[in-house]
Amino acid sequence: MDRGRTCVGGLLDDLEEVHSGRRGAGELVAAAQQRIETHDSQVRAWAQLSQNASRDAEAVDARTDSPPLRGAVVGVKDIIDVAGLPTRCGSPATTSPDPAAASATIVRRIEELGAVSLGKTETTEYAYFAPAPTINPVAPDRTPGGSSSGSAAAVAAGMVPLALGSQTAGSTTRPASYCGVVGMVLAHGSVDLAGIAGLSPSLDSLGLLTRTVSDVAHVHQLLVGSGAPADPSGRTPVHVWRGHDLAVGTSMSAAVEAAAAGLSDEGCPVTELDWDDHVFTLVRDHPIVMAHEAAASRPDLLQRSSDISLQLTQLLEQGRGIGEETYQQALVRCATSRSRLEQFLDENGGVIIGPAAQGPAPERSTGTGSPELSRPWQAMGLPVVTVPGARTAEGLPLGIQVVGIPGQESRIFAVARTLERVLAQTSTTTPSGKA
């Protein structure tokens, strides 16, 4: 797919255009709608478009307070309420429910900051594994990943510069990696998730998809604040996690090595993270917490098992079979690991980098790929930014995730920005016929 100059710009580009008065929010909305009209019959990133977007954009253009996200045209994952639109959660079980009476808190906040909700993006069924109809804009035979399939694809296809997603296991990191966009998982608990249909309160986190690290850092700054400053030297220590035993592919392993070498060349002290024992436990505990909480928090779904997928039914049944004690023990182990990792990063400084997925996007017919590389960090509720730029020999995107601790997101952004530049320079392979 052509992703040339007819794209809407990156978020900061758009904001700059609007703030400088060269374009209005209405024009940006119209451009995004045009792009969707042209390409979405193929990409299928959008579940529904808002009929109010143009009117909302006019209202933003009429504002006199110059809000910081004025002109940001945003896609909203269809598990997140937008007033006036039904929240379908990618499920036939919710076909044509009533429109949401109110928007989710996060939607209200970004709209107050000047953003316009363009519509709802496709999600896997209830943000689990039954696929959405969305294709990967970079390679139509590949999955865009899930569960934030439409949000990642809409950004990758240049339809919008910002989309809201979520992550309970690997629902933002994986589609960002597969589609070649930036994905940020916000630290668990750092923003209010009211109005978002989650699966697991201890794990559900907000996701943001953008085209650049600076774009996502800007939105994070507005939503959460700046936290501790990055290392003034600009040479943040980098601890490399290679995902041993998690079925990482050879092309992804090569991308991680290239990322580590590139950061080292930029002056970052690079060391290996010896964390396999924790990862092994976290990867097993994460699904325990997720299944138990899904069964406990969504008894309504189990009663509609004829309307939901086998995968989701199995998650809920599995969750019902997990006793309270098993669940509590898993939670304690996750908290212990997090405490140890915070201690490690406090003492040694810096961030962790590693593979964002096992490899490039799998074939679309096989599902939405594996969240396994995200489970350890998600089980600890940590903020993560996935950086695009690496590619396989045939041109498929590979993401590198940068993980840190809450309140020190500035370090993550600093390393992610360097990595974004390094990977763009070293990625000399051009996409082949498949891309």
Next chain:
Amino acid sequence: MDRGRTCVGGLLDDLEEVHSGRRGAGELVAAAQQRIETHDSQVRAWAQLSQNASRDAEAVDARTDSPPLRGAVVGVKDIIDVAGLPTRCGSPATTSPDPAAASATIVRRIEELGAVSLGKTETTEYAYFAPAPTINPVAPDRTPGGSSSGSAAAVAAGMVPLALGSQTAGSTTRPASYCGVVGMVLAHGSVDLAGIAGLSPSLDSLGLLTRTVSDVAHVHQLLVGSGAPADPSGRTPVHVWRGHDLAVGTSMSAAVEAAAAGLSDEGCPVTELDWDDHVFTLVRDHPIVMAHEAAASRPDLLQRSSDISLQLTQLLEQGRGIGEETYQQALVRCATSRSRLEQFLDENGGVIIGPAAQGPAPERSTGTGSPELSRPWQAMGLPVVTVPGARTAEGLPLGIQVVGIPGQESRIFAVARTLERVLAQTSTTTPSGKA
């Protein structure tokens, strides 16, 4: 799961017991039924059990002609007709159809040879990608692979020593690799597929799942005959294909290297197969042929799109969009590649070995894994035997596929037997807590 001495034996062990008169077919059927009774509520390998199996076993025990498969207790993938049982194809769209009036030709043949059909094993929906309920007996959180999910799991769990499967893309090779059993894809066209609900006549092949290479070689010999003899030296040349650019994981890559080194140590001349250009084309052409033929041969399914999965609907819609010329060109390229490969193996002798899947079985919730490593060989209709024995560091099975040309299966079996022995010796890692 315990897979100790309470298992039914390997196929040749069972046949030997029956031929020597130590046990009857009835006892073997009862033992298999007991094993299923005990374990299948967890494994879910079986879609239905035959009510006639004990009676059929009595009839076999009463035969005076000492048929070669006397006492072989067999699972039959539920896209293959067995007289008296409905063929459900793993789909809600076929819930409770009428029982099949006649058995598929292959079922009649193995029953004539003395086998007893124990029942129907679970399949993904119409042998495509919407998962069956089956778990991987080696690791309950993992997929057994698809589409012959139940056949592979039933053999891996020691319920039966032989199961019938099929392969259109990677439906036998992949589950064999994930479950740690032997899987053979018979050369396309080598047996009559009447009574099997296929997807793509140019690609559909019979699959056999067993516990040992000798077991599957014996069945192949009975069904297809012996063909050309293996190299009398026992030192068949081995051409190693590493699956470049097909997202092969690091653990699988290591297993392929170990397999190549082991075969070299056994005296096989080992060289690298330079076949990437063909593979690249075959991997793209295989889905074209499959989608076009699925749409052409199963118009009935598209008319029931509300009853079938999104994945299958997309296959059929994709197939309808592929023109006759595109399809014919893909067929020609596949035939050309096959001709070149036959020429290569005629001139150089030997077989090809390579990764049977990208890595170990993925998490069950994510689907049934990728068939990508099978597409090139399946597009050429070649016979393939997948050999178990390699494992990841955490004990998950990894299969190595041995590919040859029709009529020279003896070479495949010779190398597969050596590989089976070599991998059993080198696989010193014991399964960890996950397995």
